[in-house]
Amino acid sequence: xxxxxxxxxxxxxxxxxxxxxxxxxxxxxxxxxxxxxxxxxxxxxxxxxxxxxxxxxxxxxxxxxxxxxxxxxxxxxxxxxxxxxxxxxxxxxxxxxxxxxxxxxxxxxxxxxxxxxxxxxxxxxxxxxxxxxxxxxxxxxxxxxxxxxxxxxxxxxxxxxxxxxxxxxxxxxxxxxxxxxxxxxxxxxxxxxxxxxxxxxxxxxxxxxxxxxxxxxxxxxxxxxxxxxxxxxxxxxxxxxxxxxxxxxxxxxxxxxxxxxxxxxxxxxxxxxxxxxxxxxxxxxxxxxxxxxxxxxxxxxxxxxxxxxxxxxxxxxxxxxxxxxxxxxxxxxxxxxxxxxxxxxxxxxxxxxxxxxxxxxxxxxxxxxxxxxxxxxxxxxxxxxxxxxxxxxxxxxxxxxxxxxxxxxxxxxxxxxxxxxxxxxxxxxxxxxxxxxxxxxxxx
Numbered sequence: 001x002x003x004x005x006x007x008x009x010x011x012x013x014x015x016x017x018x019x020x021x022x023x024x025x026x027x028x029x030x031x032x033x034x035x036x037x038x039x040x041x042x043x044x045x046x047x048x049x050x051x052x053x054x055x056x057x058x059x060x061x062x063x064x065x066x067x068x069x070x071x072x073x074x075x076x077x078x079x080x081x082x083x084x085x086x087x088x089x090x091x092x093x094x095x096x097x098x099x100x101x102x103x104x105x106x107x108x109x110x111x112x113x114x115x116x117x118x119x120x121x122x123x124x125x126x127x128x129x130x131x132x133x134x135x136x137x138x139x140x141x142x143x144x145x146x147x148x149x150x151x152x153x154x155x156x157x158x159x160x161x162x163x164x165x166x167x168x169x170x171x172x173x174x175x176x177x178x179x180x181x182x183x184x185x186x187x188x189x190x191x192x193x194x195x196x197x198x199x200x201x202x203x204x205x206x207x208x209x210x211x212x213x214x215x216x217x218x219x220x221x222x223x224x225x226x227x228x229x230x231x232x233x234x235x236x237x238x239x240x241x242x243x244x245x246x247x248x249x250x251x252x253x254x255x256x257x258x259x260x261x262x263x264x265x266x267x268x269x270x271x272x273x274x275x276x277x278x279x280x281x282x283x284x285x286x287x288x289x290x291x292x293x294x295x296x297x298x299x300x301x302x303x304x305x306x307x308x309x310x311x312x313x314x315x316x317x318x319x320x321x322x323x324x325x326x327x328x329x330x331x332x333x334x335x336x337x338x339x340x341x342x343x344x345x346x347x348x349x350x351x352x353x354x355x356x357x358x359x360x361x362x363x364x365x366x367x368x369x370x371x372x373x374x375x376x377x378x379x380x381x382x383x384x385x386x387x388x389x390x391x392x393x394x395x396x397x398x399x400x401x402x403x404x405x406x407x408x409x410x411x412x413x414x415x416x417x418x419x420x421x422x423x424x425x426x427x428x429x430x431x432x433x434x435x436x437x438x439x440x441x442x443x444x
Contacts, residue, residue, distance in 0.1 A: 004082040010091040023350035042076040073099040086183035087229030108410035111352035126262040131216040132209035136251035149201035150236035169196035199248040220351035240347035241440040243305035250306030251347035258339040268338040284372035285365020292402035293357040295395040297345040309381040316385035325380040348444035360408025
């Protein structure tokens with residue numbers, strides 16, 4: 001890490017930042033000349049900082065605040081190390097950190113540690129998850145009273161219709177996407193294909209698969225930070241909120257994963273299109289936990305405006321082969337790459353918690369060797385199937401009273417997140433629809 005700073009003498013300040021439960025970056029600005037101290041000793045801030053609400057406020061009656069004297073945790077650099085922040089004017093470095101207790105034990109309320117614990121359970125069985133994510137987002141001109149697609153820097157015109165897989169839509173913002181790919185390369189984020197999507201000014205960027213689940217979640221967290229910051233530098237907003245426009249489809253964050261054994265072989269590969277028994281067990285585990293873990297896939301009020309029938313987001317707890325109306329899709333293709341696509345999450349999620357929920361649930365299915373219901377064919381929206389919670393309040397209730405989630409998520413994290421979401425649920429009722437959009441547009 002010290003070598004990175006020596007190679008970048010123009011960097012004058014650093015940011016040290018950890019993800020809170022909402023995926024917000026919380027941390028400090030430090031002059032570069034004191035960076036080595038941070039690398040060696042870490043930094044400190046209260047445990048409660050990883051448990052703030054979406055406005056950045058303390059949680060009322062949280063035991064982390066006055067009951068425990070608002071005690072500090074110790075935050076240490078993750079294995080990611082320093083990276084540039086290309087969306088800022090001055091040369092600046094970001095150092096991702098995560099939280100530990102004074103005795104060196106991981107703090108269980110840290111979402112990155114929740115994912116680490118799930119990955120360690122896989123490792124104990126000689127298994128390695130391989131993950132890739134697809135992130136959808138909107139480019140938005142929010143300078144006026146109503147949101148609209150930004151004017152193209154090339155033509156000055158605004159396209160007021162969805163342009164699915166349109167090369168013209170991509171070319172209209174070529175300068176932005178060229179800068180985005182350059183920034184991803186500088187930050188070592190494996191950005192692959194970009195497409196225009198079905199929403200107004202909506203795009204999707206795929207991140208390459210990775211056999212380190214923590215790094216995959218890091219990539220998604222950092223990518224969201226980068227896209228939002230870089231868009232502002234270009235004069236418009238980028239938003240991962242689930243549903244900025246009610247009349248268009250929302251933004252998802254689809255996760256693809258397979259699992260390797262100690263030989264490096266994909267345990268889902270049967271040599272044919274259907275996959276192995278272990279693939280079915282993993283699917284069953286995901287389906288069994290889906291209702292109770294929906295809060296991690298749809299964590300905000302606005303999230304549930306995306307999860308409606310016939311809008312390219314799943315509503316039924318179901319799975320199928322090559323079926324995008326189902327919550328879980330098994331893509332076709334080379335059997336050696338057989339994988340599961342989990343399609344429930346919106347773009348507004350905390351990637352660490354989302355991935356911990358998906359991989360944790362899949363592992364319970366593998367461990368218990370349970371079988372899923374029959375795969376659906378045709379339109380899952382039109383079938384009589386168990387449903388994902390249709391409201392934020394119902395999802396909070398299901399998460400709070402779940403039994404299965406305790407198999408792969410820490411009790412303290414579950415408690416903290418429930419308190420956070422109940423506080424947000426209370427105060428969101430005081431906001432107008434316009435104020436809710438303003439709240440979520442830049443935060444999530």
